[in-house]
Amino acid sequence: MGDHTVFSLSDRFVERLAAHQPMLATQMGVAGHDAAWGKHDPESWQDLKALLREVxxxxxxxxxxxxxxxxxxRRVLDDHLAVRLERIERGEPLRDLNNIASPLQAFRETFDLMPRAxxxxxxAIAKxxxxxxxxxxxYTACLTAGRQRGLLAARRQARACLEQCRVHSSDGAFFDTLAQQVLDTGTSSSIQRLVATGVQTARAAYSR
Structure with a gap:
């Protein structure tokens, strides 16, 4: 259909979005970004807003x-871009905290979507x-910026998320299962050590 169609523009948008948000790339099934997280601070959302406006x-x-x-x-893409832009302009990423579907859960759940063959x-998992x-x-810098602007998540949601962090940082929780799984795969000892070290790092990150 040529290079000047909404379909080619959408393809380029997905590629650029995946590079900007590697975690989202994993969620979308876009290969090549599984070792990275990308930036999640307030500046990253301004960068994304610029990308959305450009597209x-x-x-x-x-x-x-x-x-x-x-x-x-074209209508569908325009609606999609408009919704995402409005969300950023309202400051929603600065108070995006709940006990079901916020970045706090997405960080952990991203590992469920990563191949282990x-x-x-x-x-990539170790990295x-x-x-x-x-x-x-x-992410916490975003929440801090939100509090400074009066954009607050509900207290009950914050308490529930604190409990989730406690669970993820504890013995025998999800991250420990990765350390056990890699032992059962027959991968090299160097990879196993990287995963084991990474597990401790991840647990510590959730305990902060």
Whole structure:
């Protein structure tokens, strides 16, 4: 369909979004980003807002089309970009804390979506375990910025999330199961050590 369609623009948007938010890339099934978290601090949301605005500008500049699916795709993409932009402009990422579906759960649940069939897979897991603290620090910086602006999550949600952090940092919880699973896969001892070290790092990150 050529390079000037909403479909090619959408493909480029997904690629750029995946590079900007590797955790989201894993959730979307976009390969090549499983070893990283990306930034999660307040600045990262301003960077994302700039990306969304740029893509929206590119969308507006697409040549006219009388094709049904092209026109429908443009409306869908524009709506998607508008919703994401509005969320950032309202400051929602600065108070995104709840006990079911917030970044706090997404950090942990991302490991459920990562393949574990090869040494390369386990190396990606080890790298994410080792660097999860940086992602959590960026996220907590967002929550701190939100509090400073009066954007607060509900207290009951915060208490529930504190309990989840306590569980994730405890003996025998999820992260410890990764250390056991890698032992059962026959991967090299060096990878096993990296995972074991990463598990302790991840537990410590959730205990802060």
């Amino acid at each position: 929206r500008s590119e969308l507006v500049c697409l040549p006219p089309s009388d094709q049904y699916w092209e026109r429908l795709g 090869s040494e390369a897979d386990w190396l 994410r375990l080792e660097s999860i603290g940086q992602a959590i620090d960026g």
